[in-house]
Amino acid sequence: MTVRDDASQTDVRMDDDPRLRPEREAVVGSAGRRRGPGRGERLMVPRAEFRSYYGLPVLNEPTWEAHDIAGYLFLGGLAGASSTLAAAAELTGRPHLARAGKVGAVCALGGSMYALIHDLGRPERFVNMLRVLKVTSPMSVGTWILTVYGPQAGLAALTSVTGRFPRLGRIAALGAALTGPAVATYTAVLVSDTAVPVWHDAHRELPLLFAGSAVASAGALGLLAAPLEETGPARRAVLVGVVTEYAAAKLMERRLGPLVAEPLKRGRGGLLMRLGEALSLTGALVSQTAGRRSRGAAALAGAAVLAGSICVRFGVFQAGMASARDPKYTVEPQRARLGEESHP
Amino acid sequence: MAFDLDRGLAETQDPAASSGYPDPPERMGFFTDTSVCIGCKACEVACKEWNAVPEDGLNFTAMSYDNTVGLGADTWRHVAFVEQPRGLGGQESGLTVVDVPGPTVERAHTRTPVSLGMPASGPGDGQVGGVPDMDFRWLMASDVCKHCTHAACLDVCPTGALFRTEFGSVVVQEDVCNGCGYCVPACPFGVIGKREDDGRAWKCTLCYDRLGVGQEPACAKTCPTDSIQFGEVEELRERAARRLAQLHDAGVGSARLYGHDPDDGVGGTGSIFLLLDEPEVYGLPPDPVVTTRDLPSMWRHAAVAAGALLAVLAAVSWGSRR
Numbered sequence: 175m176t177v178r179d180d181a182s183q184t185d186v187r188m189d190d191d192p193r194l195r196p197e198r199e200a201v202v203g204s205a206g207r208r209r210g211p212g213r214g215e216r217l218m219v220p221r222a223e224f225r226s227y228y229g230l231p232v233l234n235e236p237t238w239e240a241h242d243i244a245g246y247l248f249l250g251g252l253a254g255a256s257s258t259l260a261a262a263a264e265l266t267g268r269p270h271l272a273r274a275g276k277v278g279a280v281c282a283l284g285g286s287m288y289a290l291i292h293d294l295g296r297p298e299r300f301v302n303m304l305r306v307l308k309v310t311s312p313m314s315v316g317t318w319i320l321t322v323y324g325p326q327a328g329l330a331a332l333t334s335v336t337g338r339f340p341r342l343g344r345i346a347a348l349g350a351a352l353t354g355p356a357v358a359t360y361t362a363v364l365v366s367d368t369a370v371p372v373w374h375d376a377h378r379e380l381p382l383l384f385a386g387s388a389v390a391s392a393g394a395l396g397l398l399a400a401p402l403e404e405t406g407p408a409r410r411a412v413l414v415g416v417v418t419e420y421a422a423a424k425l426m427e428r429r430l431g432p433l434v435a436e437p438l439k440r441g442r443g444g445l446l447m448r449l450g451e452a453l454s455l456t457g458a459l460v461s462q463t464a465g466r467r468s469r470g471a472a473a474l475a476g477a478a479v480l481a482g483s484i485c486v487r488f489g490v491f492q493a494g495m496a497s498a499r500d501p502k503y504t505v506e507p508q509r510a511r512l513g514e515e516s517h518p
Numbered sequence: 519m520a521f522d523l524d525r526g527l528a529e530t531q532d533p534a535a536s537s538g539y540p541d542p543p544e545r546m547g548f549f550t551d552t553s554v555c556i557g558c559k560a561c562e563v564a565c566k567e568w569n570a571v572p573e574d575g576l577n578f579t580a581m582s583y584d585n586t587v588g589l590g591a592d593t594w595r596h597v598a599f600v601e602q603p604r605g606l607g608g609q610e611s612g613l614t615v616v617d618v619p620g621p622t623v624e625r626a627h628t629r630t631p632v633s634l635g636m637p638a639s640g641p642g643d644g645q646v647g648g649v650p651d652m653d654f655r656w657l658m659a660s661d662v663c664k665h666c667t668h669a670a671c672l673d674v675c676p677t678g679a680l681f682r683t684e685f686g687s688v689v690v691q692e693d694v695c696n697g698c699g700y701c702v703p704a705c706p707f708g709v710i711g712k713r714e715d716d717g718r719a720w721k722c723t724l725c726y727d728r729l730g731v732g733q734e735p736a737c738a739k740t741c742p743t744d745s746i747q748f749g750e751v752e753e754l755r756e757r758a759a760r761r762l763a764q765l766h767d768a769g770v771g772s773a774r775l776y777g778h779d780p781d782d783g784v785g786g787t788g789s790i791f792l793l794l795d796e797p798e799v800y801g802l803p804p805d806p807v808v809t810t811r812d813l814p815s816m817w818r819h820a821a822v823a824a825g826a827l828l829a830v831l832a833a834v835s836w837g838s839r840r
């Protein structure tokens with residue numbers, strides 16, 4: 175059987191005419207119309223199955239370690255809200271609750287600083303964070319918030335424990351109380367300001383979730399460390415915090431829609447979220463009942479709420495990581511968005 | 519300038535000018551025409567050689583000829599290989615059977631083929647008179663940093679290690695980067711990565727050191743088919759549009775441009791691509807958006823939450839005696 179090359183002419187220019195454009199003008203598949211109907215045409219309806227490059231993620235997965243960054247999300251919230259609760263307790267004549275809050279805040283702050291610096295690829299270059307202040311970088315803003323907050327929280331705790339310079343201590347406590355809420359909530363912006371689908375798309379609800387979780391954990395610390403006659407504000411903080419945390423989480427799931435909310439419901443993220451909610455709600459319930467009468471029950475409730483808050487922060491973190499790992503959470507919402515634009 | 523959020527996020531088209539360069543040169547970038555990519559990976563090699571990018575695994579990935587998987591700290595050019603059971607535009611094998619007398623062909627159709635125990639090659643099913651079309655195409659595309667007009671990595675970098683060059687490209691200063699890793703999840707294209715043993719973030723620099731002395735980037739210089747073209751972004755956009763029209767005229771309806779539109783979610787990219795399928799097939803996001811576009815809204819929500827936190831803790835403390 176003899177086979178002849180029917181289309182020996184190709185469109186690749188082999189000559190070196192200097193007047194020609196430098197790039198090749200090879201026209202792929204220029205042999206004319208294909209036989210047979212419809213081949214090579216663009217589909218008019220969207221594909222049911224989303225497509226990807228060998229199932230590989232579109233995004234590069236965050237390099238943040240869970241125990242550092244998710245841990246910091248919790249510790250930062252605990253520190254910030256504890257400072258605020260401590261100052262309020264001091265001003266309303268609850269010295270034990272105030273001291274617990276101040277000491278708790280400075281310990282949580284210490285843990286935060288360790289986690290943040292430990293997570294850096296070049297920890298010795300931590301001070302490079304102080305080269306600039308960029309409002310477009312929540313991490314830069316957060317560094318400066320911590321720089322303002324940290325010394326005040328430290329001073330408040332030191333004067334409270336030593337009993338020296340009470341006036342200075344009060345000023346520092348008030349300063350820490352006013353910057354604390356920023357410490358507790360900016361972390362939501364920190365994670366939201368990424369391309370990670372779960373974190374970014376939840377940018378409206380995450381600050382509320384983190385604020386609720388922070389209030390609950392500060393209250394829980396008060397329940398653990400303060401005597402019963404002073405735990406009134408802590409108990410109420412736990413209730414409001416846990417309810418806010420729960421409501422914000424539900425709101426967030428609804429906002430994300432069935433697909434992107436999946437990592438918050440399934441897998442490691444889902445497990446942590448469910449566990450966190452259960453612990454927080456149980457702790458809040460115990461704190462409002464047996465926790466009013468028994469110091470032990472109050473401490474138990476406090477521990478449960480703290481554990482719940484940790485679980486929720488780790489849950490949000492892990493859900494975000496899972497959403498970065500699977501291309502469908504990146505591609506499908508973007509495809510849907512493009513579809514809406516072309517068919518309004 | 520760092521304080522001016524609106525200016526930082528403004529919809530400007532000349533990134534160098536909006537970054538404060540008083541009289542910047544033309545914005546430079548790439549046009550990667552994947553329709554002429556032959557998958558030789560010379561760009562990957564040239565990039566590694568010139569920029570001294572470390573080896574990152576000589577692996578068999580089972581993903582066609584791809585063994586670098588994707589862009590990251592140690593892969594600044596990545597050639598994707600996609601195999602599809604689909605023709606490429608109007609491409610035909612161009613093979614037809616000739617010189618066989620008509621009666622022979624006629625008789626061949628009536629005969630029952632007998633197996634000679636040979637492995638099958640050529641037309642099966644006893645077919646004579648034509649070679650069936652290969653319904654197969656091989657898409658190859660060299661991916662690179664997009665050097666976005668609105669670059670999320672640059673926006674979120676807390677140390678100022680990432681900066682905008684006078685050419686409009688985005689470059690990491692390795693002597694400033696402290697490895698916080700924020701740029702990694704901020705990039706909507708999954709370009710920048712953190713080198714684990716080194717601790718810092720690395721990505722394509724558009725060969726900033728070569729540009730300064732009038733040289734083109736190593737990948738564009740080495741590309742044997744001019745699939746990677748380097749030039750002024752404005753001119754490349756026109757060139758890309760012309761090439762697209764040429765391919766559409768030739769019946770390659772699946773050709774489309776990517777990153778050319780200044781009105782997209784990242785304000786257009788400095789690296790424009792001509793693709794032959796949907797972006798996600800090459801591992802690219804179909805509608806990338808710079809995350810900092812929503813940052814003002816994020817700060818507003820956080821401010822409300824912080825205010826609520828303060829109010830709630832005040833209320834629970836002063837609200838009741840107990």
